Amino acid sequence: MKRHASTALAALCAVALLLCATTAFAKPILIKFSHVVAENTPKGLMANKFRELVEQRMGDKVVVEVYPNSQLFGDDKVLEAMLLGDVQLAAPALSKFESYTKVLQIYDLPFLFKDMGAVEKFQQGPNGQKMLHSMEDKGVLGLGYLHNGLKQLSSSDPLRVPADAVGKKFRIMASDVLAAQFEALQAIPLKKPFSEVFTLLQTKAIDGQENTWSNIYSKKFYEVQPYITESNHGLLDYLVVTSAEFWNGLPDDVRAELKKCLDEAIAFGNKIAGDKDDEDKKKIADSGRSKIIELTPEQREQWVEAMKPVWKQFEGQVGTDNLEAAIASNK
Numbered sequence: 096m097k098r099h100a101s102t103a104l105a106a107l108c109a110v111a112l113l114l115c116a117t118t119a120f121a122k123p124i125l126i127k128f129s130h131v132v133a134e135n136t137p138k139g140l141m142a143n144k145f146r147e148l149v150e151q152r153m154g155d156k157v158v159v160e161v162y163p164n165s166q167l168f169g170d171d172k173v174l175e176a177m178l179l180g181d182v183q184l185a186a187p188a189l190s191k192f193e194s195y196t197k198v199l200q201i202y203d204l205p206f207l208f209k210d211m212g213a214v215e216k217f218q219q220g221p222n223g224q225k226m227l228h229s230m231e232d233k234g235v236l237g238l239g240y241l242h243n244g245l246k247q248l249s250s251s252d253p254l255r256v257p258a259d260a261v262g263k264k265f266r267i268m269a270s271d272v273l274a275a276q277f278e279a280l281q282a283i284p285l286k287k288p289f290s291e292v293f294t295l296l297q298t299k300a301i302d303g304q305e306n307t308w309s310n311i312y313s314k315k316f317y318e319v320q321p322y323i324t325e326s327n328h329g330l331l332d333y334l335v336v337t338s339a340e341f342w343n344g345l346p347d348d349v350r351a352e353l354k355k356c357l358d359e360a361i362a363f364g365n366k367i368a369g370d371k372d373d374e375d376k377k378k379i380a381d382s383g384r385s386k387i388i389e390l391t392p393e394q395r396e397q398w399v400e401a402m403k404p405v406w407k408q409f410e411g412q413v414g415t416d417n418l419e420a421a422i423a424s425n426k
Contacts, residue, residue: 123155123157123158124156124157124158124345125157125158125160125183126149126158126160126183126184126353127162127167127181127182127183127184128145128146128160128161128162128183128185129162129166129167129168129173129176129182129184129185130142130161130162130163130185130186131163131165131169131170131187131289131290132163132164132289132313132314133163133314134163136243136309136371137242137243137364137365137368137371138186138241138243138333138364139163140364141186141241141360141363141365141367142161142186142360143161144359144360144363144364145356145357145360146159146160146161148356148359148360149353149356152356153349153353153356156349157349162182164290165288165290167181167182168181168182168185169288169289169290170185170187170191170268170288170289171191171288173185173187174191174195174235174336177235177336177337177338178234178235178338180338180341183337183338184335184337185335185337186333186334186335186336187333187334187336188331188332189202189330189332189333189334190202190203190268190270190272190273191268192230192235192334193270193271195230195233195235196226196229197412197413198226198229198412198413198414198417199226199229199334200270200271200409200412200413201409201413201414201417201418201421202330202332203270203272203273203276203329203330204272204329204406204409204413204418204421205276205328205329205402205403205405206328206329206402206403207330207406207421207422208245208330208424209425210327211242211244211245211369213421213424214332214424215242215365216424217420217424218332221420222417222421223240226417227239227334230336231339234338234339234340235336235337235338235339236336236337236338236339236343237334237335238337238342238354238357239335239357239358239361240332240333240335240361241332241333241334241335241361241364241365241368242332242333242369243310243331243332243333243368244307244308244330244331244368244369244371244372245307245329245330245331245372246305246307246327246328246329246330246331247305247306247307247308247324247325247326247327247328248265248305248323248324248326248328249296249303249304249305249306249311249317249320249322249323249324249385250263250302250303250320250323250324251302251320251321251322252302253322253324253386253388254303254322254324254326254388255324255388255390255394256394256397256398257280257398257401260277260280260281260282261280261281261282262282262283263282263283263302263303264282264283264285264300264303265282265283265284265285265301265302265303265304266285266287266292266296266303266304267284267285267287267304268286268289269286272405272409273305273329274286275408276329276402279401279402279404279405280401285301292304292314292316293314293315293316296316296319296320297319303320304320305328305329307331307372308371308372308373308375308376308379309368310331311323311375311379312375312378312379317379317385318382318384320385321384321385321386322385322386323379323386323387323388324387324390325387325390326390326395326398328398328402335357335361
């Protein structure tokens with residue numbers, strides 16, 4: 096009798112262990128995607144598209160949760176959170192990786208790319224692709240570049256020539272290159288979180304800021320800035336990143352399918368970025384809330400000459416070969 100009871104107990108234990116193992120195996124992989132912008136921006140729409148594609152193609156195997164508008168973390172904290180496993184995907188602006196690698200500072204250099212076609216050519220070329228792995232030794236892996244567009248200057252006073260910026264306070268992302276860019280104009284750069292920009296402008300704690308048309312529109316900066324200079328002076332792109340430990344620890348088939356979904360979502364987001372650039376500029380113009388200043392070729396050349404010394408200042412950090420390849424992408 097005891098032998099039968101013992102055998103039955105052993106069988107029950109085996110079944111219980113099998114059920115536990117099956118349940119553990121069946122538990123979906125959770126991916127939290129944290130970003131700081133509104134859902135109607137190229138980045139916000141890209142993140143939602145990725146979630147939809149994963150849901151369609153991977154069923155219950157992987158669950159993607161998207162947290163926009165800094166609901167989980169701001170860009171200043173998200174990389175640390177990602178390395179701790181609190182989020183699995185993020186897409187900070189390229190400026191945010193300065194403490195992880197210096198080469199990505201190339202994307203902050205003013206007037207380096209003549210248009211988004213040149214940006215795409217460089218990013219998809221060997222130099223741009225190599226940069227995706229420039230932080231892997233620190234646990235951060237780049238998965239793809241996401242466009243927002245070229246930056247414009249908004250301000251409380253008209254900005255037509257560099258002299259107009261002297262002594263003015265501009266919000267910037269945490270970037271030494273962007274700080275140097277405004278210092279070259281004898282302006283005052285202030286590193287502040289993106290989530291605080293509207294209030295800083297509204298209360299006139301700062302005189303202006305730099306951003307793309309889609310961010311200026313979606314965050315309503317144009318409502319508290321009477322002037323926007325169409326300078327196209329810099330690039331605001333993002334790098335979709337993950338923890339190298341998390342990504343490399345995924346099953347091969349899951350990782351491959353996620354990369355396909357992500358590539359498709361990024362292409363979707365980049366197309367939207369191009370479309371929204373013109374659309375949001377028109378919406379701002381039609382609102383009548385902010386006057387758009389178009390620079391003459393002579394005025395624009397003054398801005399270029401004032402900011403271009405920043406290239407030389409950071410050439411040693413971004414790499415001469417990378418700088419030459421970026422310049423060549425304009426041809």
